[in-house]
Amino acid sequence: MGRVKELDEIKAMIRERTGKRNTFRHAKREDVESVLANLTSKDPELWAREWSRVARPYEENGAKLEQADRFKEARDSYVQAYAYYATGRYPTPHTPGKMECFRKSLEVYEKAGKYFEPALERVEIAFADKKIPIYVRIPQDGQKYAIVINFGGIDSFKAESYEYDEGLQKAGMASCSMDMPGVGECPIKASPTAESVFTAVIDYLEKRPDVDAKRIAIMGRSFGGYWAAKMAYVEAQRLRASIVWGGGVHYFFQEDWLRESTNADSYLMDHDIARCRLFGVNSIDELMKPWSALSLKEQGWLEKPSCPMLIVNGKNDLQTPIADLYILLEYGSPKSARVFPGGHMGQTPQTFPTIVDWLKTELS
Template sequence: MPPWILGEERFNSVYPHKGSIKALWETKWKFCSSKSIYPFHDGAFEDFEPIFEKLIAENINDPFTDAYTSAFTPVVDALEKEADAALASNQAGRASDLYRRAAVVLRISRFPYVSPTTRPSNQAKRAAFNRQKDLYLKASALWTPVLKEEVIPHTHRASNDGPSIPLYIRLPVEASASNPVPVVFLMTGLDGYRPDNSQRTHEITNRGWAAVIAEIPGTADSPADPADPESADRLWSSVLDFIAQRPELDDARVAVWGLSAGGFYAIRAACTHRKRLIGAMAHGAGSHHFLSPEWLSKVNDHEYPFTITDSWAEKYGYETTEEFIRDSQKKFSLVETGVVDQPNCRLLLLNGVDDGVVPIEDSLILFNHGGPKEGRFFEGMLHMGYPNSLPVSYKWLEDLLSPNASEVKN
């Protein structure tokens, strides 16, 4: 591999937030929480400051421990109690806000990864995630339009796939059998799941589109066999069949939006399901180099809040991280396996040039394979290219799904 576009110095450096919760909070997350940006989007700073003061005071630095996860529980309990009282007093708007805030606190408590498995090490995170979903659905039931969960059969399941697929669905008020609406199919990431996309669903439904959200193989509630590279293809076939059967949804205008680790699957779907999609957006996507032993040897030192290789290993169905580092590129790379040598539907690649989670080379390499691609890459920006990438993403979707509609301001 030639020198990384990230630069040798950054590639080999340990980013300043690494090593302790105190460093993470003071150099990175305190600002993110105060601005309600990833991973604190939809949250409130006043909920998080006392939690992180407690974590720092008690020197709790490992997010994969029960001690970390349980430190968030008292704030969740207080917010839920306040939300219940507001709902009982017919203050639906306040109740919804409080349930949502509690769900965001639970998001950070179960961060960075929840596995579909029932390993003992996953139990506290799983319990926090289950509670997050419950509180989130209480909040979203009070929205206009509402967001609901629907569990559909996995009709294309095979081998070790599970039997059903849980989705979140939010339809604009104008959607009906006589007025089917375009669909944005969100494929979630390694640490962001179905309850973590409120603002996206607001933006989508405000534009007259439906939002359908599913989790990617190896994460959260996904039934797909994480060790089988083709399980994702079966998963998306089942979801797209469901969309085609819903009269309120226009299955001729379905666009995929893959977020971070979900971007990998958006690229794959753009090839494997090209005839069923009007377009796909791979936002912060890995494709090939991110699975190389060279990249994996340094990625834990980069911008991701915590270590990431152990979570990636479990997400891709490996028993050990060492085996993942050694073998995953040959098995899962979209270049090595030839997936991206197929034709593709319209495919937009979005990312920050200085991404330290997946290298920008993983977007650039795709222009040498398969059909034409579109790309927009942001100098000086990190993973996902936030915040500059979001207006571009919505404008691209508008041109794709509602080309004659008046522009919606973000």
């Protein structure tokens, strides 16, 4: 298993990611330094309090701007508050303070969403005796739109799809962001049958008058790429395209990779906790059995036909083995793939534009 990082190493990684990656993409250098100066330990409650402290003034300013009918400025202030509350729950809300940060992140994100273009619509889809909350953004101009179901992995919940939703909107596609099984507000944990939440979302979208039911795609990032791959098989007839971005499908779910990659050098902190919470277990030893049950090869999916699939990752990924990209190419329907330089997800300036261009072609 990888080495758990010391506090100084975590601080150095946060400084490097500020303005670039994860929830730190929206962070301001002065706010980050204010938080880091007060982080005297890795206590998750201290972490939550400090990020909440810098979030609160932006939330309060957003409310003042909203009352003054300065809606675009209010939106920006709420998005800033959201980024800090989301960081406060990062990577997973496993303590009371982090859970409160998670609740606040959704509250201020939905306030900001009223002023997105098109506006954010929160929908709760019936799912047995539970609900699947999703965020939908579709222009209300009487047309039917192609739509992309968009979600992240173990630490990137539906509101963190914001940057990707914006990119899809600019390319003329509508967006639907959701939480994958085991994270955020998803009503079920990860399991070999948890794809049912995605099927329920597709069922809902097909019935909307503003969605072109023949042009529904799915995009999963990091662990979410696993579910995008599985849905490409499960819903081969109803999905027009699938993006598997940094997701594992077989080798990722082997015991040696689980132990080797947990707390990878590229992961900030609490990797083991975030992975365990997907399945509702408390240790890596407990995790092994439900983890290995997700292999798409062992489930018998790889030989089956799929919808068009684009598989993307970084050549030197330490969290997801690049071999899982190649095994998808070796079985079943022909697929597209692109390997980028770098680590997890191959995050270069060209990566997301490449994905958007491919989606535009497939959904045209």
